[in-house]
Amino acid sequence: DAGVIQSPRHEVTEMGQEVTLRCKPISGHNSLFWYRQTMMRGLELLIYFNNNVPIDDSGMPEDRFSAKMPNASFSTLKIQPSEPRDSAVYFCASSRGSIYEQYFGPGTRLTVT
Amino acid sequence: AQSVAQPEDQVNVAEGNPLTVKCTYSVSGNPYLFWYVQYPNRGLQFLLKYITGDNLVKGSYGFEAEFNKSQTSFHLKKPSALVSDSALYFCAVRPLSGGYNKLIFGAGTRLAVHP
Numbered sequence: 001d002a003g004v005i006q007s008p009r010h011e012v013t014e015m016g017q018e019v020t021l022r023c024k025p026i027s028g029h030n031s032l033f034w035y036r037q038t039m040m041r042g043l044e045l046l047i048y049f050n051n052n053v054p055i056d057d058s059g060m061p062e063d064r065f066s067a068k069m070p071n072a073s074f075s076t077l078k079i080q081p082s083e084p085r086d087s088a089v090y091f092c093a094s095s096r097g098s099i100y101e102q103y104f105g106p107g108t109r110l111t112v113t
Numbered sequence: 114a115q116s117v118a119q120p121e122d123q124v125n126v127a128e129g130n131p132l133t134v135k136c137t138y139s140v141s142g143n144p145y146l147f148w149y150v151q152y153p154n155r156g157l158q159f160l161l162k163y164i165t166g167d168n169l170v171k172g173s174y175g176f177e178a179e180f181n182k183s184q185t186s187f188h189l190k191k192p193s194a195l196v197s198d199s200a201l202y203f204c205a206v207r208p209l210s211g212g213y214n215k216l217i218f219g220a221g222t223r224l225a226v227h228p
């Protein structure tokens with residue numbers, strides 16, 4: 001299995017631009033998670049989906065952030081408009097269920113100037 | 114509030130010596146417990162988990178962890194550290210009440226193994 005796939009791996013954009021991060025979970029996994037990691041705040045759960053349905057988006061910082069999962073093999077995290085404080089590494093992870101571990105993608109390093 | 118504590122920001126150990134990375138948790142009931150490792154510029158990698166049964170669980174790369182219910186701890190251990198073990202380690206818990214399989218992560222402990 002290819003593991004969790006994220007794209008792009010690096011993104012540099014200017015403040016105010018729209019940014020879209022993409023994730024392909026491992027086939028057969030029914031839960032998908034978006035995390036953000038920064039030095040200051042550590043690892044934060046932004047949102048997670050179960051069977052393509054958003055279950056908990058309480059970690060989404062503000063309305064500028066949105067996430068979708070149109071099918072079992074694809075999810076997006078969108079930031080519009082982006083701000084410098086959004087600079088971070090964004091991870092996607094997937095899991096088969098509650099007793100199973102989460103598998104993390106390689107992350108997208110976002111830099112907003 | 115449910116939480117996970119990793120009391121040490123960094124642990125330093127000499128190569129060949131045993132290592133321990135501490136984790137305590139505060140959740141209701143008996144949670145599922147996990148350890149992950151993160152190498153520089155990489156995603157988190159699963160090391161081991163405790164679901165039920167034997168309190169001592171063994172995982173990847175020679176790591177093991179002991180679940181202690183009375184102390185609500187799940188410390189990560191390795192009998193003989195390697196320089197290549199140097200990385201960031203995260204403890205995580207999955208409460209059994211609600212939340213599907215959402216994990217609560219600790220802040221992480223940086224392990225530095227010196228030659």
